[in-house]
Amino acid sequence: MSVASTTPMLPRSYLQAQARWRPIEIAFWLATLLPFYFLPNYLVLASQIAIIGLFALSLDLILGYAGIVSLGHAAFFGLGAYTAGLIAKHGWGEPLTGLFLAALIAGINGYAASFIVSRFRHLALIMITLGMGLLLAEAANSVSWLTGGADGLQGVKIWPLLNTFRFDLYGYTAYSYALAVLFLVFLVARNIIHSSFGLSLRGIRENPIRMPALGASSRSHLRKIYTIAAVIAGIAGALLAQTTETVSLESLGFQRSADVLVILILGGAGRLYGGLVGAIIFMVARDQFSGNTPQFWYFWIGILLIAVVMFLPNGILGGLAKLGASWQRKLRTKAP
Amino acid sequence: MIGVLFDGFAYGMLLFLLSVGLSVTLGMMNFVNLAHCAFAMLGGYITVTLMNDWHWPFLGTLPPAFLVTALVSVVFERVLYRRLYRASDLDQVLLTIGLAFVSVAVAAYFYGTIQQPVRMPDYLRGSVTVLGLTFGAYRLFLISVALGITVLLIGALEYTRFGAQVRAAVDNQRMANGLGINVDGAFAFTFALGSGLAGIGGALAIEIVGLDPSFAFTYLIYVLIVVSVGGLGSIAGSFVAAILIGISDVAGKYYVPELGAFLIYLVMVALLMWRPSGLFGRR
Numbered sequence: 001m002s003v004a005s006t007t008p009m010l011p012r013s014y015l016q017a018q019a020r021w022r023p024i025e026i027a028f029w030l031a032t033l034l035p036f037y038f039l040p041n042y043l044v045l046a047s048q049i050a051i052i053g054l055f056a057l058s059l060d061l062i063l064g065y066a067g068i069v070s071l072g073h074a075a076f077f078g079l080g081a082y083t084a085g086l087i088a089k090h091g092w093g094e095p096l097t098g099l100f101l102a103a104l105i106a107g108i109n110g111y112a113a114s115f116i117v118s119r120f121r122h123l124a125l126i127m128i129t130l131g132m133g134l135l136l137a138e139a140a141n142s143v144s145w146l147t148g149g150a151d152g153l154q155g156v157k158i159w160p161l162l163n164t165f166r167f168d169l170y171g172y173t174a175y176s177y178a179l180a181v182l183f184l185v186f187l188v189a190r191n192i193i194h195s196s197f198g199l200s201l202r203g204i205r206e207n208p209i210r211m212p213a214l215g216a217s218s219r220s221h222l223r224k225i226y227t228i229a230a231v232i233a234g235i236a237g238a239l240l241a242q243t244t245e246t247v248s249l250e251s252l253g254f255q256r257s258a259d260v261l262v263i264l265i266l267g268g269a270g271r272l273y274g275g276l277v278g279a280i281i282f283m284v285a286r287d288q289f290s291g292n293t294p295q296f297w298y299f300w301i302g303i304l305l306i307a308v309v310m311f312l313p314n315g316i317l318g319g320l321a322k323l324g325a326s327w328q329r330k331l332r333t334k335a336p
Numbered sequence: 337m338i339g340v341l342f343d344g345f346a347y348g349m350l351l352f353l354l355s356v357g358l359s360v361t362l363g364m365m366n367f368v369n370l371a372h373c374a375f376a377m378l379g380g381y382i383t384v385t386l387m388n389d390w391h392w393p394f395l396g397t398l399p400p401a402f403l404v405t406a407l408v409s410v411v412f413e414r415v416l417y418r419r420l421y422r423a424s425d426l427d428q429v430l431l432t433i434g435l436a437f438v439s440v441a442v443a444a445y446f447y448g449t450i451q452q453p454v455r456m457p458d459y460l461r462g463s464v465t466v467l468g469l470t471f472g473a474y475r476l477f478l479i480s481v482a483l484g485i486t487v488l489l490i491g492a493l494e495y496t497r498f499g500a501q502v503r504a505a506v507d508n509q510r511m512a513n514g515l516g517i518n519v520d521g522a523f524a525f526t527f528a529l530g531s532g533l534a535g536i537g538g539a540l541a542i543e544i545v546g547l548d549p550s551f552a553f554t555y556l557i558y559v560l561i562v563v564s565v566g567g568l569g570s571i572a573g574s575f576v577a578a579i580l581i582g583i584s585d586v587a588g589k590y591y592v593p594e595l596g597a598f599l600i601y602l603v604m605v606a607l608l609m610w611r612p613s614g615l616f617g618r619r
Contacts, residue, residue: 069426116609122425123368124612127564131605134557138598254553258433265430299441305434306416309427 011196019194028273032179036172043171049283050178051239056263056275057182057189058232063261064270065193066225067205068117069126071257072133073233075113076106078140078252080234085153085247086146093159095177095242102238103231110230111223118222121208130254137252152248156241167243174243181239185232190272192228201225202270262301265308268315277317338469340590341583346475348582349482350544353537354555355562356489356574357530363506363569364523365421370432371412372534373556374439379405379535380547381443384452394457398539405535406528413527418520436552443549452547460543474543481540485533489571502526506569558585561604567614577615 009017035046055077062068080102087098113132120128140147148154160166165173192198200216211218241247250256259282267278286297312319358372379401386392386400412435420428460477463470493499504512505519513519541547541555558581566577581600588599607615 063426069429071429120608120612123362123564123568124608126368126425126429127560128605128608130557130560131601131608135598135601135605138595138601142594142598254557261430261433265426269426296441296445298437299445302434302437302439302441305430305437309420309423309431309434310416313427 015194015196015199019190025273028276029183032183035175040170043175045283045287047171047174047178047243048240049279050175050182051236051243052260052263052283053276053279054178054182054185054239055233055236056260056267056279057186057272058229058236059260059264060269060272060275061189061192061232062226062229063264064274065198065205066201066222067208068129068222068226070117070129071126071254071261072129072131072136073229073260074252074254074256075133075136076110076230076233077237077240077256077260078136078247079109080106080237081241081247081251082140082147082153082237083234084238085156085241088156088158088242088245089153093157095158095161098158098242099181099235099238102241103235106234106237107227107231110234111227113230114223114226117226118219130257133252133254133257137249137254140249140252147247147249150249152246153241154246156245156247158242158245167245171243178239178243181235185235186272186276189232192225193272197221197224205270262305265315266304268317268319271315271317274315274317278315281316340587342471343475344583344586345579346472346478346582347544347586348579349479350537350541351558351562351582352575352578353482353485353540354534355559355566355578356571357527357533358559359563359566359574360502360506360569360571361523361527361530362563364502364509364519364526366568367417367421368425368428368432369417370429370556370560371435371439371552372432372531373538373559374436374552375405375409375531376534376538376541376555376559377439377443377547377549377551378408378538379532380538380542380551381447381452382535383539383542384447384454384547387454388452394454394460398536401535401539402532405538406532409531410524410528413524417527418524436556440549440552443552447549449549452542454542454547456543478540478544481536485536486571486575493571498522498525558600561600563614565604565607565614567616570614570616573614573616 032050035043039046055073058076059070059073062070062073083102083105084098087093087101092098116128116132117125141149144150158167161173161177165176167173193201200211200221203211203214203216204218204221208218211221237251240251263278263282264275265278266282267276268274285300289297289300308315314321354373354376358369361367361369382401382404383394383397386397387394416431416435420431456474460474463472464476465471493502501512501517501519501522504515504517505522509519538547538551541551545551545555562574562577562581565581566573566575581603584603585597585600588595588597592599
């Protein structure tokens with residue numbers, strides 16, 4: 001916003017200024033290493049947070065930046081999870097190739113679905129994403145000889161990572177693996193968002209009719225980002241399958257799609273760190289409060305959702321950014 | 337074959353009652369109300385409470401199920417919903433999913449997660465034989481109630497002054513406002529009416545599909561399918577779509593049970609891809 005008031009900026013230098021690493025970002029990523037030293041009992045939880053954060057990041061790319069509201073994003077998470085799980089179950093437990101194949105399968109399906117998704121908006125879009133998610137969940141349920149049905153996929157054996165690090169009970173390897181993948185994918189997502197492609201996605205989100213008039217075809221852009229988001233969601237699903245060595249139907253159900261939406265909105269959609277912050281808060285809160293009564297956990301989630309929509313329209317990070325901006329303004333008026 | 341068609345038709349009538357309110361309010365205000373089935377669930381629990389704890393007759397519980405649900409829904413409309421009429425789809429979806437989550441938890445707190453047992457009166461049990469074909473008495477009752485409500489609704493919408501105002505508001509909200517129609521008030525009333533009908537639907541659904549706290553989400557999906565296939569703001573569209581979905585669901589589960597609900601989702605996705613604004617939608 002402050003850019004507009006100064007002398008016009010070259011597009012390239014605007015994007016470069018946006019892409020500069022801020023100290024708080026570096027601090028955030030350094031802080032992700034802290035659990036190794038201070039919370040060694042919670043490494044399993046930390047690895048799950050990293051995985052769900054990655055999943056939320058993939059939803060952020062399509063929902064926060066491109067404005068595609070999806071109620072069926074867990075489909076790609078589940079596809080990735082089942083791909084990785086099935087490969088490992090049938091004799092190839094090497095994690096990195098499993099991850100790659102899961103990303104590939106999720107990406108191919110995402111690319112196919114993107115042709116449908118990019119044609120619709122509003123209620124029809126919500127219903128079609130919901131419908132496709134439900135279709136896949138039903139399909140997985142009915143081919144129980146392949147997926148294990150309601151019992152989940154049993155007998156997944158993952159080989160040691162890079163042939164040296166075994167997946168231990170305490171989650172050292174799991175967290176290192178999940179965190180490393182999260183960081184690498186985050187770098188890619190960050191580059192996408194701060195490119196001219198990312199900028200035109202935000203343009204499509206704001207006005208899908210004006211963007212083609214400016215010469216940016218909105219459908220092909222939407223198709224690209226939807227495929228990318230599907231790949232990332234597939235990677236997240238594969239990570240979960242590999243670190244927990246099981247896959248359940250729940251990994252592609254409606255509940256998971258709704259959860260990840262809640263996580264992203266809580267943290268702040270349209271912000272790179274929104275999904276990560278949301279995942280930390282959501283998963284830690286669930287670990288502490290849900291106990292043996294998941295029904296009541298959803299009571300608080302519901303209250304939280306209502307409160308966020310009513311009072312924090314841009315999520316926690318949006319609220320913090322607003323607070324920071326108003327403090328800065330106050331400081332400036334005090335000290336001329 | 338005829339038995340399956342009949343059951344499907346009865347099921348479709350149930351879906352119609354559950355979804356017609358959502359269709360009209362969506363058409364009027366473009367408000368995506370995912371808590372609609374939470375109101376239906378409220379109607380169901382009112383009937384259960386009145387019948388099991390207060391020993392009211394089943395038919396006597398239907399008016400309270402309608403009225404209380406309508407009153408509760410209009411309170412929510414005035415307090416929460418109206419602030420978000422101009423907000424994005426996403427905000428509306430989130431608010432109402434939040435409400436649905438809360439309703440599920442509250443229902444589970446008071447009634448537990450078990451299916452609610454309800455004993456229908458004797459004249460609604462058993463079956464009736466016509467021309468060598470047997471029909472369930474309850475399903476016949478359900479169909480006649482739903483058809484009666486449909487006739488009343490269409491009559492009210494087509495031949496009363498209020499109905500004309502509602503139709504004007506569905507067609508073009510801003511224009512109707514400019515002509516001096518109190519769209520806000522008409523909407524609040526329509527919203528209460530639609531939720532009340534959902535409440536009746538919830539009460540009537542207990543015998544067919546049972547009632548437990550997951551009702552708010554399980555049938556939300558069916559209701560959304562009916563609304564989006566039928567087209568927003570169209571009673572005739574909802575009617576046709578509800579019958580179509582009801583019959584294909586029952587027939588699918590009867591002839592190819594291994595597919596489960598797969599068929600119904602397939603029908604929806606295919607229909608939406610063919611006509612994104614629904615069978616009878618204009619936008």
